[in-house]
Amino acid sequence: MKKQELRAIYKQKRKDLSVxxxxxxxxxxxxxxxxxxxxxxxxxxxxxSLTKFKEIDTQPIINFLRKRNIKIVVSKSxxxxxxxxxxxxxxxxxxxxxxxxxxxxxxxxxxDEQKLDLIFVPMLISDELNYRVxxxxxxxxxxxxxxxxxxxxIGLNFFKPIYQIEDSNxxxxxxxxxxxxx
Numbered sequence: 765m766k767k768q769e770l771r772a773i774y775k776q777k778r779k780d781l782s783v784x785x786x787x788x789x790x791x792x793x794x795x796x797x798x799x800x801x802x803x804x805x806x807x808x809x810x811x812x813s814l815t816k817f818k819e820i821d822t823q824p825i826i827n828f829l830r831k832r833n834i835k836i837v838v839s840k841s842x843x844x845x846x847x848x849x850x851x852x853x854x855x856x857x858x859x860x861x862x863x864x865x866x867x868x869x870x871x872x873x874x875x876d877e878q879k880l881d882l883i884f885v886p887m888l889i890s891d892e893l894n895y896r897v898x899x900x901x902x903x904x905x906x907x908x909x910x911x912x913x914x915x916x917x918i919g920l921n922f923f924k925p926i927y928q929i930e931d932s933n934x935x936x937x938x939x940x941x942x943x944x945x946x
Contacts, residue, residue: 766931770897774888778818778922786818789922792945794824800918802832807875808882809837809850812859812867819886820920826853834882837875839907840868846901850875877910883917885939890925894939895932908937916940 765773781789808829813819826836839848841862851857851872859867885904887896896919898904908917919942 765926765929767897767900767929770889770926770929771900774897774923775817778888781818781922786922789945790820790824793820793920793922793943794828796943796946797825797920798828802829802834802882805834805881807835807837807879808884809839809880810853810884811886812838814866816865820922822884822920825884837880838867838869838872839903841866841903846903846906848903848907850877850880877907878912880911880915883908883911883915885917885919887919887921887942889923889929890919890921890939890942891929891932892925892927893932894919894925894942895929895936896921896939896942897929902935905935905937918943920944 810822810826811819813822815821829836836853837850838853839850841848843863851869851874853869853872857872858870860870862868885896885908887898890896911917917937917939919939921942921944924944925942
């Protein structure tokens with residue numbers, strides 16, 4: 765299937781998940797994340813969840829990483845050119861919702877992509893080659909291209925990868941790993 769079709773299907777599938785399914789899936793995903801090797805990880809990037817779209821709640825991951833003294837970075841969207849800028853998420857960081865309801869840092873220190881060791885990536889679905897379908901604006905593909913060569917990209921998803929996304933292209937950046945409920 766192609767991205768546009770997959771996007772519609774998996775938005776609906778996520779919308780149809782019950783609260784108990786989401787809780788069960790998240791618990792499974794969290795356990796996998798907690799068991800990852802964090803040696804060499806000093807700075808991790810996470811997305812701030814959109815509960816209205818039933819995205820994976822990243823707050824427990826943020827809490828877990830903070831306990832390991834890993835600095836947390838989150839993004840702010842530039843909606844004019846579909847790019848992201850990145851900021852440290854400290855305990856005192858103020859978050860405000862942008863016009864799409866995405867929480868973004870207000871009083872935070874900017875961070876260069878080259879400082880990131882680990883990036884958790886949101887998605888709707890991925891394939892067995894670790895290509896992903898997101899919301900379709902290319903924010904994350906542009907972002908991941910700027911990261912250092914040894915940064916690790918891990919996708920988080922409620923659904924098992926499909927065989928193949930038919931219209932993946934050279935602009936798409938494959939992930940190193942996809943974590944989903946097993």
